[in-house]
Amino acid sequence: MAGDRCYELAFPGATDITYRHLAGVVTGRLLNNVGDPFEHGHGRNHTKDVEVRVVRWLGELFEAGADVWGYVAGGASEGTLHAVDEAATAHPDVVVYASAAAHYSVAKAARLVRAPLVRVETDEHDRMRLGHLRDRLLAHPGRAAMIVATVGTTEREAVDDVAGIAGLCDELRIERRRLHVDAALAGIPRALLPDGGRPGFGFGSGATSLVISGHKFPSTLTPCAVVLYPRRPCGPDQQRISYIGSADTTISGSRSGHAPLLLAASLLGQGRAAHRRRAQRSRELAAYTYDSLRRIGWPARRLPDAFTVTLAQPRPLPRPWVLGGDERTGRIICMPGVEQAWIAELVADLDDQLRGRIRVPAPRLTSRTSGAGRDRGRGEARVEGAVLQAAVRAEAGRHEGVRDGGRRLADQHGALQAQSEGFDHAAGRGGRR
Numbered sequence: 067m068a069g070d071r072c073y074e075l076a077f078p079g080a081t082d083i084t085y086r087h088l089a090g091v092v093t094g095r096l097l098n099n100v101g102d103p104f105e106h107g108h109g110r111n112h113t114k115d116v117e118v119r120v121v122r123w124l125g126e127l128f129e130a131g132a133d134v135w136g137y138v139a140g141g142a143s144e145g146t147l148h149a150v151d152e153a154a155t156a157h158p159d160v161v162v163y164a165s166a167a168a169h170y171s172v173a174k175a176a177r178l179v180r181a182p183l184v185r186v187e188t189d190e191h192d193r194m195r196l197g198h199l200r201d202r203l204l205a206h207p208g209r210a211a212m213i214v215a216t217v218g219t220t221e222r223e224a225v226d227d228v229a230g231i232a233g234l235c236d237e238l239r240i241e242r243r244r245l246h247v248d249a250a251l252a253g254i255p256r257a258l259l260p261d262g263g264r265p266g267f268g269f270g271s272g273a274t275s276l277v278i279s280g281h282k283f284p285s286t287l288t289p290c291a292v293v294l295y296p297r298r299p300c301g302p303d304q305q306r307i308s309y310i311g312s313a314d315t316t317i318s319g320s321r322s323g324h325a326p327l328l329l330a331a332s333l334l335g336q337g338r339a340a341h342r343r344r345a346q347r348s349r350e351l352a353a354y355t356y357d358s359l360r361r362i363g364w365p366a367r368r369l370p371d372a373f374t375v376t377l378a379q380p381r382p383l384p385r386p387w388v389l390g391g392d393e394r395t396g397r398i399i400c401m402p403g404v405e406q407a408w409i410a411e412l413v414a415d416l417d418d419q420l421r422g423r424i425r426v427p428a429p430r431l432t433s434r435t436s437g438a439g440r441d442r443g444r445g446e447a448r449v450e451g452a453v454l455q456a457a458v459r460a461e462a463g464r465h466e467g468v469r470d471g472g473r474r475l476a477d478q479h480g481a482l483q484a485q486s487e488g489f490d491h492a493a494g495r496g497g498r499r
Contacts, residue, residue, distance in 0.1 A: 075412070076390030078251045078373070080285035081403030082344065083332050088324075097323025101312025103137045104298075108311035117326040123333050124278065124292055127257050129270035136294035137316050138280070138325050142250035143171035144317050145277030145293030150175040150212060151317070152275070152299045153244040157210030160244075163202060165194035165226065167219040169248055181212070191369060192224035196234055203238055210242035211235065217267050218252025221397060223372035225256065225265050232272025245272055250279040250291065251373075255345035258338060259371065269296045280325060283345070284332040285402060290325035344402045348373045351400040355409050362417040373400045384415040 085092070101107045103117040117138050125134030139145045146169070153160050162176040162183045176183040184206070187198040194215065203211060213235070215226040228247055235243050247253070247267055253276065256265055267273065280290035298315070307314050333341070352368060355375045359366040366377040379396040383389060389396030398409070 073386045074388050075398045075404065075408070076388050076396065078279075078282045078399045078401055079287075080281075080283055080344075080401045081287065083285035083336065083402075084287070085328055085331055088327055088331060091327065092324050097327075099138065099321045099323045099326065100319055101307065101310045102315045104135065105312040111323070113323040113326045116330045117323075120292060120326055120329045120333060121294065125294055125296075127254070127338075128268035128273075128276055128294060130294055130296045131269070133297040134294060135296075135298040136292055138321060138329065139277070139291045139293050139316070140318060140321070141289050142248065142277045142279045142291040143169070143174070145275075145291045146171050146214065146246065146248055147175040147178060148293050148317050149244065149246040149275040149277070150181065150214075151179050152295075153210070153212035153246075154179040154181050156244075156300070157212075157242050160210040160212045160242075161206050162212045162214065163199065164214040165192075165216060165219075167192045167194075167221065167224060168214055168216050169220055169250070172214050172248070188224070192219050192222045194226045194231070196227060196230050199231065200234055200238070203234070203240065210244075211240050212244045212246065214246045214248055215267070215273075217247055217249035217256060217265070221374075221391070221395070222367070222369055222376055223252055223374040223399075224369060225252065225267065228265075228267035228273055229271040235272075244274045247273045247276040249276055251282045253278040254283045254341065255348070255373070256371065258342045258345055263371065269294075275299075280329050280332075283341075283402070284329060286325060286328040286332060288322075288325065288328065290322065290329065292329065348400045348402055348404075351404060351406060351409065352398075354406060355398055355400055355413075358409065358413045359416070362413060362420060364413075364416055364420070374398070375400070380416060380419060384412075384419060387412055387415065 091097075095111070097111055097113055098109065099112045099114050099117055100109065103114045103121065106112070106114055120138065121136040122134060125131070125136070139148065150162060150172075153162075160181050162172070162181050163186055164172040164183065165186045165188050167188050173183055184202050186202055187195045189195050199213070213231055215228045215231055217225050217228075228245065232245055235245070249256075249267065253267075257268065259265075268276065275293065275295050277291055277293045278284075280286040280292065281288060305314065306312065310319075336344075349371060352373050352375055356366050356368040359375070359377055364377060366375055368375045375398045376391070377389070377396050377398065379389065379391055379394055381393075383396075389398065391397050398412075400409075
C-alpha cells in the first residue's frame with residue numbers, strides 16, 4: 067500500500083500529518099460519541115469534550131460566534147444531508163438549489179428528504195451564476211429556499227459567491243431560507259488566506275450551515291467531517307433519548323470517538339500558522355504543476371489559490387498514475403503530502419508520451435519507505451527493469467513498424483489540442499501561474 071501512495075493524485079486527501087502518539091488509543095480502545103456532542107449522556111467511553119473543542123475552533127475560524135453548534139460526522143456528505151434535512155424539517159415546502167458543479171451528495175440529500183432539486187448554471191470558472199440563480203428563485207415564488215454553495219468544487223476547486231447569494235436572497239425578500247456551504251476541501255485553506263485575498267463564505271457572509279472534511283486538508287487519514295451551525299438547529303428529533311441519555315441531533319447514532327482525537331491533534335495541535343504554511347506549500351506545488359504541464363505543451367488550467375490543476379486526459383493514461391476525471395479531463399490535486407518529485411515524474415511520463423518515447427518506469431518509492439524496503443525495491447527494480455527491457459526488445463523485433471508507431475504516438479500532440487477544446491492556452495481565463 068505504501069508504494070501506491072504516489073500514484074493517487076486525483077483525490078483530495080492530505081497525508082503529511084500522522085498520529086503515532088495516538089496509535090494505542092485508536093487501535094486499543096472503543097470510543098463512541100453517540101448522541102449530541104454537547105451532552106455527555108450515559109456513557110463514559112467517549113471524547114465529546116474534545117469534539118466540542120474542535121467544533122469551537124472551527125466555529126471561530128468561520129465566524130460562528132459563541133453559540134456555535136455542530137458535530138463530527140462520518141463525511142461531508144452526511145454534513146450536507148444534515149443541513150438539507152434541517153431545512154426540510156423547518157420548511158416542508160423547501161426547494162433545494164445547487165450549481166451544476168456541486169458535489170453529487172447534494173442530489174442524494176434532496177432525494178432522501180423528498181425535496182425538489184433545481185440546478186443552477188455555472189460561469190467559465192465553475193462558479194454559480196447569480197443571474198441564473200435569480201431566475202430559478204423567481205420561478206418558485208413563495209417557496210422556502212435551501213441554497214447549497216460550494217467552496218472548492220470537485221473538478222476545479224471553484225468558490226461560489228456566498229455573500230452574493232445571501233445578498234440576492236435579501237434583495238428578493240426570501241426570508242424562509244437556508245444557505246449551506248459545502249467547504250469540504252477548500253474551507254480551511256481559504257479561510258486562512260490573508261485578509262485581502264480571503265473570500266467571504268462563513269457565517270459572517272450569510273451562511274446558515276457549513277461542512278468541512280477532516281480527511282482532506284486536516285489529514286486525519288480516516289474519513290470524517292465537521293458540520294457547523296451558528297446555533298443549535300431546531301427540529302422534532304431533538305427529544306431526549308432515554309437509552310443514550312442525550313438528545314438525538316445527529317444523522318447517525320453511534321459516531322466515532324477516535325475522529326475527534328485526530329481532528330484535535332491536527333487543528334488544535336498544529337495551530338493556524340502551521341496550517342497556513344501547509345496550504346501555501348500546496349499552492350506553490352500547484353503552480354509548479356501548472357507551469358510544468360504548460361512547458362511541455364500539455365493543456366492545463368488552474369484557478370486562483372487552488373490546489374487543483376485540471377489537464378487534458380492522457381490517452382492512454384500512463385500507468386500507474388490515477389488522474390480521475392473523465393475521458394476528456396483529468397485532475398491533479400496538490401494536497402499536503404504530495405511531493406514535487408512525483409509531479410516531475412508524471413510530467414516526464416506525459417512528455418515521453420507526447421514525443422513517442424518508450425521509457426521503462428522506475429519503481430515509485432515514497433519518502434517513508436524503510437531501508438529494508440528500499441533495498442528490496444532496488445532488487446525488484448533490477449529484475450523488473452530487465453524483464454521490461456526484454457519485453458520492449460521483443461516487441462520491437464516482432465513489429466517492423468515500431469518506428470512508425472512512435473510517430474503515431476507523437477501525433478498525440480495534435481489529438482490533445484483537439485481534445486482540450488475549452489482549455490485556455492494562455493495563462494488568462496481560468497489559469498493562474
